[in-house]
Amino acid sequence: AQSVTQPDIHITVSEGASLELRCNYSYGATPYLFWYVQSPGQGLQLLLKYFSGDTLVQGIKGFEAEFKRSQSSFNLRKPSVHWSDAAEYFCAVGEEIGSSNTGKLIFGQGTTLQVKP
């Protein structure tokens, strides 16, 4: 079965520092990959997605992610973190059965980002 692993449960960075959140997925001939952000008490907001094509994808709020098939990774990056980026971040993959996408998202456990002033 497909799965998503976010190795870091909690990360603290200083405001203005760069950020990289790790995500590894299993299986998927052509994985559909997503990063979502969740602020306390809120739903999930889509930051960016990868379906095919250029392996470096740009998202909202200055985030980008790079798909590396050889490493089964889809890491999220931001060059300079702002205090408002403090939230929980979820990596997700679209479930595949055979060669068909079922529409179901499989989420990682999430990474909580704390930003120090």
Add this chain to the structure above:
Amino acid sequence: KAGVTQTPRYLIKTRGQQVTLSCSPISGHRSVSWYQQTPGQGLQFLFEYFSETQRNKGNFPGRFSGRQFSNSRSEMNVSTLELGDSALYLCASSLAGRDHNEQFFGPGTRLTVL
């Protein structure tokens, strides 16, 4: 375009009761999915509806059910509530729920079972 709306935002119920949650998708979206979010289990898929038909189902007991109406609005029902059903229930809509269709999430309904 209005986003996904969920009502109510907060609910408190007691064990044994039943509850119905509502979700209105983004206009034009025909697929609605439901997820349960808890601190221990994270985000887990409940089911997906498309054109009033359940198209996919997660690994939850039969106490969890749902339906979709002709206007794509969806409801989920949980009967005989248990303490472990306390969670944030998230609804997501997409155009068709399959290839190349990202899901847009609502703010969630926070259910507390006492």
